[in-house]
Amino acid sequence: MAQYHHNPNQEQELPPQVLVLSPPPAFTAFQHNFSAKFRILKAYESPLSTDLFLANYAHSVRAVLCSGRTPITADLLRRLPSLQLVVTDSTGINNIDLPECRRQRISVANAGSVFSKDVADFAVGLLIDVIRRISAADRFVRRHLWSTHGDFPLASKTNCILQFDP
Template structure:
């Protein structure tokens, strides 16, 4: 079976691609002939493990998205693997302990997506508060003759904002909202010594003292369902939740119940607990704005991620330090 790049007379490094990542087409078009790619999806007649044991035994580098999960069975088929490059800022799809035990390094998206994700967070918040999407539906469905008064929205300026996870994305969100005169508080694993925002050691206290919660943290065992019913009740009936982190940080069933029963005021969601499945109850709520996990999907982000992936791969094959290693 001929793999891409064979017969071209070039000694280029081999990279296995799983998924493939959304940025892969951008990477191929912007950086042609950099690597020889193994593409299992081009051979659907072969089960993945058979493809890997037949054609990837000497492969040292792997490029992949968030899905599929990289499990031990797959790694067992890749005895020469030394690097995983993931086109994601999160790493919950990777068994980091297993990778470390096998001596496999990880490179990730780092801060490439931070500005675009922060833009999306603010956009979702404005949409929920000012009912932009609801207004769009109101006009397009020509509801004016039967419903003359569109519901009042709420201003963003001056809001008390709680940010869950004050990393690079959370910091970019805070910086943007300062421009609206918002008061920023945050919850994070540790207090940030150089940050002037109010710090709360648990999210319940943060929610009690805020009108909006913006979820910017990653998904870990500690953060799974961290935003539970008690936190949402503390946020209050006018409170808004924005999630551009990971869906399972929120206890989704309880959030839906709180939205339907009016125990929180609204939500803007770019991520969901059981993606790609999205609860149908959310579709009919005018105080909810949904986005298809699209916070990172800009031309700029894709181009930046493709460039970063290439830089990490080139560094690896040149025995240089990775550009964006995941070290936690």
């Protein structure tokens, strides 16, 4: 018969608890990777109100994972006494109360410029799509509108010079 021995360090051996108030897209896509290394507290799935959820779990939260649309206020930060890190998937951090994080010595991390080139590429692609009416022409053809509306109107040419700093 196996005997159970209480380990006083057992709580310290558990992976850190991470609070997710509202799941950022990166979390949703890679949730299984996060779950393997952290104990994830999904406040957004709880039937409890956020206040009750925090009353039950706030004492052990070591990190908060948030998106740019989730406000991380001084009130929230004060309710998380073990908090050491706030991570956002956005480039901006204007949703996080930085003075309160500094006061409590809570580290803050964001996506930085990791998406900058992708966003720039996407913006140029959208510009070409709008000017040359690529998506509109695609919808026109897929709906067989030429039979009732005639030919699709030609798109305009771009007459601007785009300058990029390398």
